[in-house]
Amino acid sequence: MTKKKTQKRPEEGTLLSGTELLIQALVDAGVDTVFGYPGGTVIGIYDALFDHPEIRHILVRHEQGATHAADGYARSTGRTGVVLVTSGPGATNTVTGIATAFMDSVPLVVITGQVPSAMIGNDAFQEADIIGITRPITKHSYLVKDVRQLGQIVNEAFHIAATGKPGPVLIDLPKDIQLEKAPYQKPGPVSIRGYNPTYKGHSQQIIKAARMIDQAQKPLIYAGGGVNSEPAAVSLTELAVKARIPVTTTLMGLGSFPESNPLSLGMLGMHGTWYANKAVTESDLIIAVGARFDDRVTGKLSAFARGAKIIHIDIDPASIAKNVPAHIPIVGHAAEILPELTLAVGRPYTQGWLEQIQKWKQEHPLQYDKDCCRIPPPFVIQKVAEVTDHRAVIVADVGQNQMFAAQWYGYEEARTHLSSGGLGTMGYGFPAAIGAKLGNPDKTVVCVVGDGGFQMNVQELATAMKYGVPVKIVLLNNGFLGMVRQWQHLFFKKRYSQTILSDANPDFVRLAESYGAIGYRVEKKDDVLPVLRKSLEVEDRPVLMEFIIEPESQVFPMVPAGAALNEMIETNPEPTA
Amino acid sequence: MRHTLSVLFENSFNAIPRIAGLFSGRGYNITSISFGQGEDPEVTRATITTDGDERIIEQIAKQLNKLVDVVKVIDLTYEPFVERELALVKVQATPSTRAEIMQITDIFRAKIIDVSGKTVTIEITGKSDKIDAAIGMLEAFGIREIARTGAVALKREFKK
Numbered sequence: 001m002t003k004k005k006t007q008k009r010p011e012e013g014t015l016l017s018g019t020e021l022l023i024q025a026l027v028d029a030g031v032d033t034v035f036g037y038p039g040g041t042v043i044g045i046y047d048a049l050f051d052h053p054e055i056r057h058i059l060v061r062h063e064q065g066a067t068h069a070a071d072g073y074a075r076s077t078g079r080t081g082v083v084l085v086t087s088g089p090g091a092t093n094t095v096t097g098i099a100t101a102f103m104d105s106v107p108l109v110v111i112t113g114q115v116p117s118a119m120i121g122n123d124a125f126q127e128a129d130i131i132g133i134t135r136p137i138t139k140h141s142y143l144v145k146d147v148r149q150l151g152q153i154v155n156e157a158f159h160i161a162a163t164g165k166p167g168p169v170l171i172d173l174p175k176d177i178q179l180e181k182a183p184y185q186k187p188g189p190v191s192i193r194g195y196n197p198t199y200k201g202h203s204q205q206i207i208k209a210a211r212m213i214d215q216a217q218k219p220l221i222y223a224g225g226g227v228n229s230e231p232a233a234v235s236l237t238e239l240a241v242k243a244r245i246p247v248t249t250t251l252m253g254l255g256s257f258p259e260s261n262p263l264s265l266g267m268l269g270m271h272g273t274w275y276a277n278k279a280v281t282e283s284d285l286i287i288a289v290g291a292r293f294d295d296r297v298t299g300k301l302s303a304f305a306r307g308a309k310i311i312h313i314d315i316d317p318a319s320i321a322k323n324v325p326a327h328i329p330i331v332g333h334a335a336e337i338l339p340e341l342t343l344a345v346g347r348p349y350t351q352g353w354l355e356q357i358q359k360w361k362q363e364h365p366l367q368y369d370k371d372c373c374r375i376p377p378p379f380v381i382q383k384v385a386e387v388t389d390h391r392a393v394i395v396a397d398v399g400q401n402q403m404f405a406a407q408w409y410g411y412e413e414a415r416t417h418l419s420s421g422g423l424g425t426m427g428y429g430f431p432a433a434i435g436a437k438l439g440n441p442d443k444t445v446v447c448v449v450g451d452g453g454f455q456m457n458v459q460e461l462a463t464a465m466k467y468g469v470p471v472k473i474v475l476l477n478n479g480f481l482g483m484v485r486q487w488q489h490l491f492f493k494k495r496y497s498q499t500i501l502s503d504a505n506p507d508f509v510r511l512a513e514s515y516g517a518i519g520y521r522v523e524k525k526d527d528v529l530p531v532l533r534k535s536l537e538v539e540d541r542p543v544l545m546e547f548i549i550e551p552e553s554q555v556f557p558m559v560p561a562g563a564a565l566n567e568m569i570e571t572n573p574e575p576t577a
Numbered sequence: 578m579r580h581t582l583s584v585l586f587e588n589s590f591n592a593i594p595r596i597a598g599l600f601s602g603r604g605y606n607i608t609s610i611s612f613g614q615g616e617d618p619e620v621t622r623a624t625i626t627t628d629g630d631e632r633i634i635e636q637i638a639k640q641l642n643k644l645v646d647v648v649k650v651i652d653l654t655y656e657p658f659v660e661r662e663l664a665l666v667k668v669q670a671t672p673s674t675r676a677e678i679m680q681i682t683d684i685f686r687a688k689i690i691d692v693s694g695k696t697v698t699i700e701i702t703g704k705s706d707k708i709d710a711a712i713g714m715l716e717a718f719g720i721r722e723i724a725r726t727g728a729v730a731l732k733r734e735f736k737k
């Protein structure tokens with residue numbers, strides 16, 4: 001059956017069914033892509049969608065894949081990701097994706113079908129209290145009780161998801177409401193009494209911060225996910241360059257400051273660079289922007305930046321001084337505050353500090369064993385950077401692969417590094433990469449993933465094939481749950497309890513091929529670059545490149561859990577090779 | 578330490594669980610909570626008392642402020658405020674003890690609001706410690722049942 005032509009926006013007052021009102025509200029919100037999966041309570045919405053080719057629906061193979069794909073779409077484009085699923089199991093399958101987005105402040109609108117209003121609470125077929133289940137992991141949620149409110153609810157949901165500290169918003173839509181009719185109304189301005197996020201920073205606080213920066217001798221900018229978008233990232237660079245302040249970023253902040261800039265210290269924290277962690281420990285002023293002093297970043301709190309004053313800029317008042325007290329808190333959006341701060345700062349005398357840092361960089365660079373028997377994973381990431389000129393969107397999964405991708409790529413632009421930082425969700429990377437590619441058809445999108453995490457959402461190969469999404473999958477196969485194995489190696493006497501995957505892994509190349517995708521296996525270092533190049537030529541389908549890496553390769557430096565940032569294990573204490 | 582929070586919010590079906598969830602999600606107990614319409618018909622006022630570590634309560638207050646439904650959060654703990662709680666206490670009473678119970682009731686400016694052959698029910702209002710004290714005195718007679726509302730509170734005003 002062919003689809004009808006795009007419908008025109010209905011006139012105000014036209015009577016429409018709930019399903020029509022929903023679709024129209026999505027169109028009004030500027031939605032072009034919806035990730036979803038049909039079922040009993042949303043079948044009517046899917047029927048309405050049939051007449052709306054202006055909304056591209058991506059049929060995933062698992063609802064978790066839909067939420068991660070919408071998340072990847074949102075993180076990489078800055079537009080809100082949209083998910084549509086059925087009630088009960090469809091809704092509960094989105095939970096991990098919603099939690100992932102919540103932890104990393106990603107704007108999503110998740111629409112779940114619900115059993116008819118009269119049956120709610122009756123343990124009806126495929127009923128789940130998804131509002132209750134997702135309460136702690138959504139920014140807000142709605143149960144639609146009256147079809148006349150539907151349009152406004154969708155309008156509000158998009159507003160709440162994308163403004164302030166962004167986050168997922170869930171709309172639970174009972175089946176009976178979908179069938180009822182109400183007059184269509186164009187979306188109006190949103191005004192919610194209790195919701196007025198602060199964007200502009202307090203001017204006097206900004207002046208105070210500038211004076212504090214002027215007096216610092218060892219200042220350091222610590223940038224997080226709150227700066228990882230334009231124009232905040234540009235403003236960050238302007239501040240750092242004007243005042244000559246070195247910058248370290250969190251995992252979420254990678255891309256907000258070009259790593260090719262000599263002021264860049266790369267990532268800090270558990271697997272951060274030696275010099276970034278050293279600089280934090282030694283600095284006398286930390287300017288935290290859009291970051292929340294997460295425990296993976298600070299290490300042992302009592303030893304964190306003991307000699308430093310702290311300026312903390314964040315859009316979320318609840319994030320300020322939560323873990324580390326702030327001398328100057330400034331609530332607002334980095335994109336508003338940083339330009340003001342840049343205007344107000346002078347040039348602190350940082351020459352000695354910068355020289356010291358250069359020395360640390362030379363003495364303690366990131367390093368890996370280049371002669372290790374098989375393919376060193378950092379080498380693969382470096383070659384990915386080489387063939388994509390540091391400009392691809394890199395979507396990491398979780399584990400060692402994630403840390404290799406964070407340490408070795410060299411990010412230059414905002415929104416080019418996607419990673420489940422807060423929740424650390426294995427299985428995130430591949431579907432998120434599909435979403436990122438659908439949102440950025442002109443960019444190269446590379447998914448870096450382990451053999452464990454890839455199998456958590458491998459079914460999305462079908463989705464990528466169906467829509468011809470040419471993501472490049474860099475599968476670092478160590479035959480282990482590598483990151484857990486590394487902890488067992490270092491802290492549990494190499495007792496590899498339940499971390500061996502190699503004995504039952506599939507043939508990944510043939511697995512990819514069975515979906516119609518392209519698969520390559522790379523076992524020699526010399527083949528890494530040619531295969532990567534070949535993969536870039538494929539434009540109509542995913543390419544899975546399986547790199548057989550050293551099974552016991554490890555990620556260093558490493559700050560053991562609970563240790564102070566300067567108590568890093570810098571390299572492998574007992575090389576395996 | 579005991580904290581008293583006054584929370585103004587737009588009462589949707591999901592607002593109260595969201596508010597309560599911020600406490601339970603941190604393993605914190607709400608000692609008492611009471612709701613009711615405030616001066617604005619669209620806004621409900623909750624008075625929440627809780628025991629807990631300073632920093633955690635401050636964090637909860639900030640998180641409450643972040644909730645879309647919440648219009649305003651006031652931590653009354655460090656402000657002068659007036660506070661009242663209502664308790665209904667059903668006490669065993671015999672003709673011989675009734676007079677004594679009435680005397681205690683008077684001392685606490687409480688009221689007897691129901692009487693049966695074997696019991697009297699007393700309405701006590703005041704701060705929680707006054708109610709505790711009254712209940713303490715009544716215990717000797719044998720308490721059948723107690724229902725307490727939890728505190729409601731407002732900031733004290735000094736301006737003339």
Ligand SMILES: Cc1ncc(C[n+]2csc(CCOP(=O)(O)OP(=O)(O)O)c2C)c(N)n1
Nearest residue numbers: 399400401424426450451452453481482483
């Ligand atoms: C859903 C989920 N389950 C478990 C974990 C715990 N975990 C963290 S890293 C890791 C190992 C990942 O192994 P693999 O995907 O092969 O990647 P590698 O570390 O080898 O690169 C595990 C199990 C997690 N982060 N997410």
